[in-house]
Amino acid sequence: MSRFRGLVLVAILVITSVVVLAISEVSVLGLTRGGASPLGLTLGLDLEGGTHLVYQVVPEDGREPTREDMEGVRNIIDKRVNEFGVSEASVQLLGGGV
Structure with missing residues (x-):
């Protein structure tokens, strides 16, 4: 049963990561990611x-x-x-x- 929980947790983390990267603009805790560059990061x-x-x-x-x-x-x-x-x-x- 614990192996199944581990696989479910990994699947949830992977799906969440894909969704976050697919969204063009994300704002969490005052930090904003979004823009035209890859992954939406602004380079100095x-x-x-x-x-x-x-x-x-x-x-x-x-x-x-x-x-x-x-x-x-x-x-x-x-x-x-x-x-x-x-x-x-x-x-x-x-x-x-x-």
């Missing part, structure tokens, strides 16, 4: 992929850019990137020369 930028750009300043008049110049450029690029609603965008200054 580190797992999904993304773009990494590095710009180098080449002044036309020969003078070295100031910290304020670089912050201004960073702010302009940041505003343009965030204007399009890009998620997890990071615009930062690199290098010790400024």
